[in-house]
Amino acid sequence: MGADTEPGKEDRCQELAKSSSFHHRIYSEVEEIGWENLVKLGDDLTFLSFRVMDKNGRVHILELTLEKTYPNCPPSVAADVPYIFNLVWSMDSKLKDVVLQFQRHLEKLQEFWLTLDDIDKTLWIAVPKHLHSSLSCRLINIGDDCCIMLSLNAKDPRELPECRFLGSDAKVHHLRKKWRINGKRCMLPIDRIKDETFTDNLAKILDMPLPKPPNKQKNDNQIECGVCYAQYLPIDDELGANSGSGTDYTCENSNCSRAFHSVCLGDWLCSITTTRQSFDILFGNCPYCSNPVAVRIAGGK
Numbered sequence: 001m002g003a004d005t006e007p008g009k010e011d012r013c014q015e016l017a018k019s020s021s022f023h024h025r026i027y028s029e030v031e032e033i034g035w036e037n038l039v040k041l042g043d044d045l046t047f048l049s050f051r052v053m054d055k056n057g058r059v060h061i062l063e064l065t066l067e068k069t070y071p072n073c074p075p076s077v078a079a080d081v082p083y084i085f086n087l088v089w090s091m092d093s094k095l096k097d098v099v100l101q102f103q104r105h106l107e108k109l110q111e112f113w114l115t116l117d118d119i120d121k122t123l124w125i126a127v128p129k130h131l132h133s134s135l136s137c138r139l140i141n142i143g144d145d146c147c148i149m150l151s152l153n154a155k156d157p158r159e160l161p162e163c164r165f166l167g168s169d170a171k172v173h174h175l176r177k178k179w180r181i182n183g184k185r186c187m188l189p190i191d192r193i194k195d196e197t198f199t200d201n202l203a204k205i206l207d208m209p210l211p212k213p214p215n216k217q218k219n220d221n222q223i224e225c226g227v228c229y230a231q232y233l234p235i236d237d238e239l240g241a242n243s244g245s246g247t248d249y250t251c252e253n254s255n256c257s258r259a260f261h262s263v264c265l266g267d268w269l270c271s272i273t274t275t276r277q278s279f280d281i282l283f284g285n286c287p288y289c290s291n292p293v294a295v296r297i298a299g300g301k
Contacts, residue, residue, distance in 0.1 A: 055106075
């Protein structure tokens with residue numbers, strides 16, 4: 001006489017089989033993209049983030065959230081870009097297809113970021129600590145106690161941007177009048193004259209020289225750790241001399257320049273199988289751009 005089936009046992013077995021299949025698929029698809037490009041993987045494998053570098057060396061983080069029914073349902077996509085692309089998905093699609101579509105999306109945004117680079121390096125940005133590659137707005141100090149808030153069209157950065165002037169009523173009225181008269185006439189040559197930059201045209205529109213950025217202090221650079229996302233380490237006796245300290249290591253890739261606590265970066269490198277150690281020095285790659293990094297491990301002299 002056969003044994004009775006335990007209530008719910010068959011359902012649990014089926015659920016376990018589905019879970020095992022899901023895990024195998026995700027690990028296999030991450031392998032196709034490259035484990036070295038993986039930044040974070042959720043415990044249940046439904047959240048993944050990948051490091052993707054564009055052709056100009058900018059590093060972007062692509063975040064994917066999966067349903068348990070994946071690949072029946074497409075991943076939810078988030079990234080540090082001004083707008084997200086429309087994901088094309090089918091039952092045969094894989095995670096690498098999302099990465100490829102994201103890379104094509106980054107190609108379309110290169111002119112937008114080059115324009116922002118021109119603005120950020122040439123003009124006096126009023127709030128430099130809050131610059132981000134996903135933001136299309138810039139608050140610019142144009143002198144005489146006036147600022148202009150520019151909103152660029154990420155899809156067509158050569159288009160005349162939306163603007164808002166901040167200052168006294170009389171000065172704002174004067175600037176608006178110049179913007180209205182000179183705006184379209186001065187922005188159009190960008191399509192034909194390669195030497196005309198966005199900032200050149202902005203100066204022509206406002207009919208005035210624009211202030212250059214003031215000398216930046218070193219502490220204006222990134223101060224939050226790229227691993228723990230905090231400015232300072234916690235005050236903890238176990239951290240010894242590092243207790244409560246700020247970031248003390250910066251990636252040497254100028255297109256990355258990500259800041260880290262050396263303790264956090266060392267812990268992260270210890271979790272990566274490709275990391276090499278020589279005496280008390282760990283050699284590996286930056287979590288954001290893969291540039292070579294080397295840090296002294298805790299307890300090193």
